[in-house]
Amino acid sequence: MFKKSLIALALTTASAASFAAVDIETGTEAAALNVSIEGAVNMTEVTAGDVVAVLGAEYAVGDIITFTFAGATLDVATVPGTLTAVNGTNDLDVTVGLLSAADNVVTYRVTEVKDNGNATLQSTVLATFTISNLEFDTATVLANAKTTVTYAAETSTGVTIDAGTKSSGDMITTQKQFSVDRSADSDFDAIIDVEEQRLQFTDNDVVDLVEITLVDDAGTTDFNATAATFDIVLNGSFSYLDTDANTAGIQTTGITTSSGAIAAADILADTVTIKGAAAGTVTITIDADAGAPAAFSEAVIPTIDYTATITVDYTDSGTDGAGTGAAAGEATVVTGEDVGEWVLNGSVIEVPYMPMGPNTQPFLRHTNDGSQSGDITLRYMVEGVDTEYTDSVTLVEDAAPGVRNLLNEIEAALLADGYDRSAAGFKVALEITSNVPADDVKVTTGAKFINQENTDRLSIGVISSN
Known part of the structure; x- marks a missing residue:
């Protein structure tokens, strides 16, 4: 014991x-x-x-x-x-x-x-x-x-x-009760085919899509908001899809979404707004052939960086957390979320500034130090006139590797649209696309200003592909 x-x-x-x-x-x-x-x-x-x-x-x-x-x-x-x-x-x-x-x-x-x-x-x-x-x-x-x-x-x-x-x-x-989970989602990821004059993608298609998964964590939070719907603002460039230049806005059936119809007023040159989406995965598809078979054949597909800004409309849990005095609210879920891009399968070089005029002698050398030949095309914007790049024009077909002076070809393209540097001065931005590997191409550019007393030089620099 x-x-x-x-x-x-x-x-x-x-x-x-x-x-x-x-x-x-x-x-x-x-x-x-x-x-x-x-x-x-x-x-x-x-x-x-x-x-x-x-x-x-x-x-x-x-x-x-x-x-x-x-x-x-x-x-x-x-x-x-x-x-x-x-x-x-x-x-x-x-x-x-x-x-x-x-x-x-x-x-x-x-x-x-x-x-x-x-x-x-x-x-x-x-x-x-x-x-x-x-x-x-x-x-x-x-x-x-x-x-x-x-x-x-x-x-x-x-x-x-x-x-x-x-x-x-x-x-x-x-x-935050509302969020975006894109860990398993698809991005816009098409590659624009320069061999097809940028009129289709490299997979011989004109369709691309993005998925955005909208999340409502009501099951894991206390004092939840209710009756939530999401608005998605897709930022990019959509004017090339317009099938009716005579009607205000962007007229197209080439943008669709799994969450329902998109109102015509919500399709603008730089944004498309999808309203009232529920939580879950929303698929946005761009298909220029849908209802507008000639759309891509009439417009060059631009390179585009796509982002999304997403807001949510909801009703809060009230002043006591149980619904008393519940009020409507809106919150930003994400701003500028990267949802993909469209790129070219070649070299794209932007010259942000080139002066032209009777007393200005610009120079521009295109260097291809690779082994492939390919077309060289141009788009441009004239200061004070254009707000976006013009349609693409071919400067040189099947250009061989080496160093090439492109000034004459560029001046001819500008002159065809009425811009004569020998008559009046103007400033222009250039986008030069070469159908060869991007790493093989550089552009060297600058200008010389001539007056009665002396000559000044402007070096714009050596520019590689974007």
Whole structure:
């Protein structure tokens, strides 16, 4: 009997010793909230989940316990005046009384350590404080990724007790309820075929598509927004798809979406807007043959960088998180999201500035240091006249490798459109496309200005493919 008693005492002592420090992390984070930033935007205060602190040391009357909150402003009026840490394992419960609550720091003093009649180990280890219904200012909650609580304790003489690696926990986290997940989505990725005069893609098709997956995380957030629909603004260039130059706007049936019809007014030269899409994957397809068989045969396909700006319309969770006073809202999900590009299968070099005029002698040398021959074509913009590059014209067919002076060909192309540098000065930007590998081509350009007294030179530089 004596040996059994010693063994029992050893086991209960080991049970107390195995909890060497407080654990506020496990229970608090199990009860934590994940607040929807959009849904909670008009709430006055957020009521947090329970703060749960399991004691890991022996406490006595007069000990001091402190809860420090960070990340949001605590409403001190919701702090309880007394708490009891109930011990469901050992004999001793711990009761504390409030000393102060200010500046996100709540301090209690142990007022009683009481036997709860469990008839087990006389210990405060495993006694558990639970603080419910603490409220925090919503604006400060939403301004930070998380709201945390840290537990500290000391004896009446200032000696730290019950410190450990689990003395802090996350009470509230915040998350955008609406997002875009493109990890498995397709981008616009067509390659424009310069051998086909940029009238189709290298796969002999005129169709390309992009997928954009719109996400509503209502299942993982608290105080959710509802009735959400998304608007997608696709940024690019769409004027080449216009099938009716006599009608205002862009007239085309070549842009479709899996989310429904696109209103004609929402198709502009630089943007296409898809309205009212639901969460899920939206597919946007550009098919110039749909309803306009001649569209690509009449217009050169431009190189395009596509981006998307996405907004969401929703109804928030009200002022109390339960729908009271719910209001409509709008949020930007992403801005300028890269959704692909169309590129050429050749060299494209842009000369951003070339002066032309009676007293100006420009020069432009095209160097192909590779082994392939290919056509050289030109598009241009005249300052003060054009707002986009003109249609492509061929300067040289099947140009062999080497160095080539292109000035005469460029001047002839400009003259054909009425721009005569011998008659009047003007400034022009050039886009020179060569149907050869991009790395093989460079353009060297500049100009010489002549007056009666001297000659000045302008070096524009050596330019490689984009």
